[in-house]
Amino acid sequence: MTAKLVNDCFVLDRDRLPHREALEILKSRVTPVTRTEQVPLAQVAGRFLAEPVVTVRPIPAHDNAAVDGYAFASATYDAAKGSAFPIVGEAAAGHPFQGPIPAAGAVRIFTGAAMPAGLDTVAMQEDVQVEERGPDCWAFIPPGLKAGANRRLAGEDAETGETLLEPGVRLRPQDIASAAAIGLNSVACHLPLKVAVLSTGDEILRPGEAFSAGKVYDANAPMLQGLIAAAGAKAIDLGVLPDTRELVAEALSDASGAFDAIVISGGASQGQEDHVVACIDALGQRHLWQIAIKPGRPMSFGQIGDCVVLGLPGNPVAVFVCFLMYVRPVLTRLAGGAWPEPPRYSLPADFTQKKKAGRREFWRARLVEKNGRLVVAKFPRDGSGLISSLREADGLIELGENVEEVRKGDEVDFIPFSAFGFGDRLNLTSEVS
Known part of the structure; x- marks a missing residue:
């Protein structure tokens, strides 16, 4: 070890x-x-990733429709006047259109369906007028659509070979979704x-x-x-x-x-x-x-x-x-995680307080909304045994070794407890001065 x-x-x-x-x-x-182990995705929330997660194919794997509507080729479309296209078939998610498409044809398409070859633009169904012309149905696409409208491009979320997750990340639900999106059913994690x-x-x-x-x-x-x-x-x-x-x-x-x-x-x-x-x-x-x-x-x-x-x-x-x-x-x-550095937010102090130079100090504080702006209010007492100060605080004010006084209105570094995975007690007090 x-x-x-x-x-x-x-x-x-x-x-x-x-x-x-x-x-x-x-x-x-x-x-x-x-040590590390392979863990099913259903059990990895909160675990530290041990190996990188890398894409083996683009996400999404193919161009697809972002809306329900009608797909067509922008090269055959009159953006100034609009165009009518014969509807030659249908494409649904998981069921791509298979047949040939004439030079100026449209395909009824549903959200998530792969774009048929040669078609690059989708008109939303509520904007399209459909009419029968003899045995055929035609779709009138109104003017004003830009080429590529309502189309998601293959690889726009991630390209092949892209590292989605680095070792050391603590896996969140959105991270797990990324691993699942490339087909993984488990990932390597450190043991707790x-x-x-x-x-x-x-x-x-x-x-x-x-x-x-x-x-x-x-x-x-x-x-x-x-x-x-x-x-x-x-x-x-x-x-x-x-x-x-x-x-x-x-x-x-x-x-x-x-x-x-x-x-x-x-x-x-x-x-x-x-x-x-x-x-x-x-x-x-x-x-x-x-x-x-x-x-x-x-x-x-x-x-x-x-x-x-x-x-x-x-x-x-x-x-x-x-x-x-x-x-x-x-x-x-x-535990295998990346070294965590808590965020610090520069906010104005709503108090005046002296401090001893030569040491770093952490003061318990609350956030207050005052005249439409967030300010930091220090807990009035400093005792190390006052659990009430932790319960009432939203975070910590961090003051460097060279600071000897904080005056009202000075910018101070505020570290919210929420940065550590807790601290959702936050219920801002509004004041007007």
Whole structure:
């Protein structure tokens, strides 16, 4: 199996690594690790494509009618006055016209039917007057039609040899349609990535357990399971670890032999009861730790054997942000997907706020329609434990290291949660000022 991380690719020569540098290191070194299999098209939605999908014939394979009507040769048609043509036959989808066509003849044709040889234009049936002249029927085509009207050209969707889908794409319904359109009934996909989810802390209770003073319910594990599933991987919850180094080390060692990656929340700092970083150092190799961001600074990346370990902070907001910015792209690449870069939209700020220079920050925000224009409103509080701020937000404002203040009206980069496959809560508030 291919190594998930190159052992010598990271240099820990600073206290905190800049955001972009951390991403570039990971992007250049993390590689796909899962095996591949042929998967029926009915089961490939959401899977990562392992091999290119290439056309073996043009799509569509032949010129065809875009409407129901009458096909004729534009060379025999008077565009200024219109023309009458004898109707010599009929063509339907799947049943092409087979007979000879006189120099100035028309064929009754239905949508999707192959264009008869020598005919290049279709008049819509509602525009055509049909009349009997003795034993024959004639179609009068009104003036004004351009040559090639209402005709779909062979290969206009895709030419022979064209790559429709590149390896690494996460297959959507429209991608599956492209594969089906060239006759494939299955495609090569990566097997789903297996990810272990662990929580740490003596204070952590699992939802459903009886509450007691000094305890807090584990919101991270269920959230991470949803985030991992949205990223196209398979999450397995391994429970809560107490603040005991021996038990943390044992759990990490066991999980590293059974999973492609481990995502663990809590215990990421250097406190007396924070054992994750120390255990990674003892069992394997730590590659990254302490990133110059807010929230989420005490975050670690490493490996135990061939298993990638991603250590997240304990506060839910920091877990959420770090997952989107770092964990999600790492898991996507490990799973065989192309490195995902979320879109950023430049929008005016509807607030004024100072910021500390030297670190990248991600602020929770909502979109508001104000005087007919979208603006970004920052969530008023910044606490990393405020799950309500994630629930109420439409996305994140990303601010670079050099920014020290945002003034009302300044353009800021907004990353919508919908870019990650969720976040359809959006219900714009309209305001007039």
